[in-house]
Amino acid sequence: MTKINRPRGTYDLFPEELTRWQWAEQIARDAFEEYGFSEIRTPIFEPTELFSRSIGKFTDIVEKQMYTFKDKKGRSLTLRPEATASAIRAYLEKGEEQLPKRFYYLGPMFRYDRPQKGRFRQFYQIGVELFGVEHPGADCEIILLLSELFQRWKLKDFEIQLNSLGCSICKEKYSKALFDYLKGTSLCEDCEARKQKNVLRILDCKNKICRSAIEKAPKITDYLCEDCSLHFEKVKDYLHHLKIPYSLNPHLVRGLDYYTRTVFELFLPELERGIAIAAGGRYDNLIEELGGRKTPAIGFAIGVERLIANLDSSEKKKSPLYLAFLGEERILKEVMKLAQRLRRNKIPLIVNYKARSLKSQLHQADRLGSKFVLIIGPEEFEKGTVILRDMKDSSQTAVKKENLIEKIKDKI
RNA sequence: GUGAGUGUAGCUCAGCUGGUUAGAGCGCUGGACUGUGGCUCCAGUUGUCGCCGGUUCGAAUCCGGUCACUCACCCCA
Numbered sequence: 161m162t163k164i165n166r167p168r169g170t171y172d173l174f175p176e177e178l179t180r181w182q183w184a185e186q187i188a189r190d191a192f193e194e195y196g197f198s199e200i201r202t203p204i205f206e207p208t209e210l211f212s213r214s215i216g217k218f219t220d221i222v223e224k225q226m227y228t229f230k231d232k233k234g235r236s237l238t239l240r241p242e243a244t245a246s247a248i249r250a251y252l253e254k255g256e257e258q259l260p261k262r263f264y265y266l267g268p269m270f271r272y273d274r275p276q277k278g279r280f281r282q283f284y285q286i287g288v289e290l291f292g293v294e295h296p297g298a299d300c301e302i303i304l305l306l307s308e309l310f311q312r313w314k315l316k317d318f319e320i321q322l323n324s325l326g327c328s329i330c331k332e333k334y335s336k337a338l339f340d341y342l343k344g345t346s347l348c349e350d351c352e353a354r355k356q357k358n359v360l361r362i363l364d365c366k367n368k369i370c371r372s373a374i375e376k377a378p379k380i381t382d383y384l385c386e387d388c389s390l391h392f393e394k395v396k397d398y399l400h401h402l403k404i405p406y407s408l409n410p411h412l413v414r415g416l417d418y419y420t421r422t423v424f425e426l427f428l429p430e431l432e433r434g435i436a437i438a439a440g441g442r443y444d445n446l447i448e449e450l451g452g453r454k455t456p457a458i459g460f461a462i463g464v465e466r467l468i469a470n471l472d473s474s475e476k477k478k479s480p481l482y483l484a485f486l487g488e489e490r491i492l493k494e495v496m497k498l499a500q501r502l503r504r505n506k507i508p509l510i511v512n513y514k515a516r517s518l519k520s521q522l523h524q525a526d527r528l529g530s531k532f533v534l535i536i537g538p539e540e541f542e543k544g545t546v547i548l549r550d551m552k553d554s555s556q557t558a559v560k561k562e563n564l565i566e567k568i569k570d571k572i
Numbered sequence: 573g574u575g576a577g578u579g580u581a582g583c584u585c586a587g588c589u590g591g592u593u594a595g596a597g598c599g600c601u602g603g604a605c606u607g608u609g610g611c612u613c614c615a616g617u618u619g620u621c622g623c624c625g626g627u628u629c630g631a632a633u634c635c636g637g638u639c640a641c642u643c644a645c646c647c648c649a
Binding site: 165168219220221224225241242269271273274275276277278279283284285287350364366367414415416425426435436437438439460461462463464465466467484486487516517518519520521522523524525526527533535537538539547549551554556 | 573574601602605607608609610640641642643644645646647648649
C-alpha cells in the first residue's frame, strides 16, 4: 500500500516538541487570567461571509487564501483564517452582554498559502480581544500584556512597532491624500491595483519602487482628527509611563481592513526578513459592521509556530518508571498487578511485556529516559521483593513489595 | 500565484563525467557480558534509488514531464 502523507503546509507535533508548546501555552493562560481575560472557543469553520465582511473583500486573505467549501446543503463555509471575527460573532450571537468583555483564544487557523519558514496552511494563534473600552488605557494594557508575555517566554529582545490609522474619517481623508500624492508616480503591478482598492496597503509594500515613492509621502499621523490624535498621544504617553519601549512606524498598516486607530506589530531581531511574530490593533467599527451595537474593541494575535521557533528553553519531560521482568508468564502477571498498584498511587510507568534479555530491557529504559527501573525475576518473585534500580548511579536495592510505593515516592 | 534548490535504507547522507552484486554512519536485533543500560568490539537487519515516460546494448546517474519537500518573492501571524 502506498503511504498517505499529511496535507501540504501542515505538520505533526510529537511529544518532545509538545512539552515546549504546553509550557508556552501555560504561561499565556496564566497571564491572561491575571489580566482578567477568559477563554473562548469558537468553531473552526464559519459562514464565509463572516470573514469576507470583516477582513475585507480586497485583502489577499479573502481573495485567495481561504479554505472555502460548500456543505451538503450548499451553504458556503470557510475554515477560519483568523479568530477575531469569530469571537465577535459568538459574542453577538449569545446576546450582547455588559461591557467590557475580555476573551482569549488559542487554536488553529487556516490559510491557503505557499508554505515556507514560519508559514503554514494550518497554523496556531494565541490571541486576546477586549470589547467595549474606548479609553486609550485599553490600548496600553493590551500592548503591555503582549510585552509581558514575551518577557515571560524569555524573549526580551523584541521590538514593538506602533502606528495609528485613525478612525474611518481620518482613514478616508488620508487615503484620498495618499491617492492624490501618488498620482502619476509609477508603482509595482500589485500597488497599481491597490491604488483603486485599498491605497493604504501601498505603504506596506516592500518593492523598491514603491518604497521610494512612499518615502516622502504624507504620513497618516498628520491626518488624524483631533480625537484620534489625542487618543494616540495618550496611548504613547501611557506606554512611556509604564516603560514599554516601542518604535513608531508610520508605514505600518495591517493586512486586515478592519483596523482603526492604534495598530502594532511585534518583531524579534533574530528573525531574518522581519516577519512579525505577533500583531494587533483597534477595530472600533467591526462589531457594528457585524451587526452589533457600536462598540470599541482592540486585540492581538500571536503566531505560535513563530514563537516556538524562537524559544530556547527546552523543558524536559519527566519520564515514567520502567518495569522489567525476567522469566515466564506468572512473573509478568505479577508485574502487571504491581503496575496497577503503582499507577493508582500516581506513579507513571511503562511495563515491558516481552520476555527478552535484561540487558535489552535496561537499554530500552535508558532510551526512554527512565530514571528508575523496577526489576522482578524468579528470585524476587519467590522472596516477594522488587529491585529498584537508580539508572543515574546504577545503584539498586531490593525492596519489599509492601514498602515499594513509599520508597519510590521519596525517590521521585 | 512567481522563482530557485532537493528527492537514494526508519533517520542523516555518499554514489566522480551512464557499466553489471547500490554503500557508509546512526538506529534496530543479537552476541562478547548464562539476570544489569550509557563506552568498546563483532555479527545480523533494512531499499518500488519519489513517480511516469524518453535516449541507450545498459539509467540512481542523461533528457522531458509530474508529484512532494525546502527556501525565497508575494502575503501574513
